[in-house]
Amino acid sequence: MRSPKIFVTALSVIASIAYAGSAQAIGLRLNLGMADNPNTNGIETGEQGGFSDYYDQTKYPSFSQNAVTVDFNDQISGNTFVYSKNGDLLTDPNSEHWFAKYTLQNGAKIISGELNQSGKWIDREGRWAPTGPTGEKNQSNYLQVFKRQKVVIDLKEDLNYFGINWGAISPKNKFSFYNGDTLIQTFDSTDDLLTKVITEGENKNAVKASHQTNEYNTFVHFYAENADQTFNRIEMWQDGGGGFENDNHSFHIGNGAFDPDKGVTKVPEPSLVFGMLAVGGVFFLKYKKQKSLPLG
Ligand SMILES: [Ca+2]
């Protein structure tokens, strides 16, 4: 007789291959985000840039339970700094309680978009701060990454979502997602990503800011479309002219795929799980039955 064990193993292999074959790229959506900073009690109106609209509790009641937002607004010194799971900057960069660890390389830095009393930027580069949802000037601290500079974000837990206020968008702004040392995917605004920004701009999901010579600003949401795409390291860098300006990073913790319509981690599809159990069960029963036949 055919060994039921081998047959079930073969079925599992086929199922695994079919599953791997359905793997898609890390998903992404662009929109304008929302103006209110989820880390503060006050209601902001765009002066701190855009934030993930998954924090809109009326639409996505569960997202914030597993999410952390970093707004860079605390005074930061040094090139390595860490945030807690509440999004608070920890004074000790070697603290055990870190959730997100930032490493700024080759001169990437945090600068301020603040205006003085006559409405001029205190730091002249502050003009390029990622704007609020309708192009408002962001007067808070944000991350600036120029040519050959890089930001590395290490996360203590696996994520299935990363959202970011991406401003004054320039070609060659790059995002890479890793799990450990394994590269999951790189997004490069030289090609398809930049095309998407322009298309989404026409759809009003990205906004041109007149104070930035009409460069686009948007809120971009990256998410794992299956469990193989969860990540715990993000690298952002710039290898051309122009800067990679960004603010308001949101991280959603989860080991499964992210559901972009609900803002939660997806539960595995019951049909697949029950199907596998049923197939396994049938063969187990058959095996038991045959084993109990009298010998002879
Ligand atoms: Ca707030």
Ligand SMILES: [Ca+2]
């Ligand atoms: Ca900020």
Ligand SMILES: [Ca+2]
């Ligand atoms: Ca730029």
